[in-house]
Amino acid sequence: MSCTCENKFEELSQYINSVYDPIHPQSSLIAILHHAQNLYGYLSKDVMDHVSNTTLVPTAEIYGVATFYSYFKLVPQGKHRLSVCMGTACYIRGAGKLLEVIEDELDIKPGETSKDNLFTLDETRCVGACGLAPVVTVDDRVYPKVDPEQMLAVIKEYKSAESS
Numbered sequence: 001m002s003c004t005c006e007n008k009f010e011e012l013s014q015y016i017n018s019v020y021d022p023i024h025p026q027s028s029l030i031a032i033l034h035h036a037q038n039l040y041g042y043l044s045k046d047v048m049d050h051v052s053n054t055t056l057v058p059t060a061e062i063y064g065v066a067t068f069y070s071y072f073k074l075v076p077q078g079k080h081r082l083s084v085c086m087g088t089a090c091y092i093r094g095a096g097k098l099l100e101v102i103e104d105e106l107d108i109k110p111g112e113t114s115k116d117n118l119f120t121l122d123e124t125r126c127v128g129a130c131g132l133a134p135v136v137t138v139d140d141r142v143y144p145k146v147d148p149e150q151m152l153a154v155i156k157e158y159k160s161a162e163s164s
């Protein structure tokens with residue numbers, strides 16, 4: 001949808017008006033929240049309030065939808081999504097230690113974003129590469145058989161790329 005809107009709230013309002021179906025609010029709400037997240041990167045309280053004001057669906061209900069689906073993010077996201085697979089094969093081969101190393105290095109827990117906004121940390125379940133356990137992904141890139149030292153090197157690599 002092209003928009004000559006002056007601000008994102010206006011664009012979001014136009015989108016809501018084009019898709020909102022009060023007969024089936026749930027299905028259109030999901031599309032609206034997808035669009036809002038694409039616009040803002042995450043769903044802040046202000047954005048959910050705006051969706052509520054425009055659709056007349058209570059903010060609590062919107063919040064319920066947003067928290068039900070893990071796709072929706074309620075906090076700002078880092079430039080890179082760093083995910084540690086915590087599936088059985090990876091866990092047995094040291095994924096828990098990798099997670100600890102990352103948490104210490106970036107001073108964040110899963111679901112949080114580093115202070116420099118470079119990484120958002122995630123735990124995932126089996127990503128289908130158990131033969132390469134433990135597996136860490138950064139965005140779409142897969143890092144196989146990672147040990148703690150390699151993990152720190154990967155983080156350093158992204159930090160260096162950012163500062164160069």
Ligand code: FES
Nearest residue numbers: 085087090126129
């Ligand atoms: S358990 Fe990690 S890839 Fe399968």
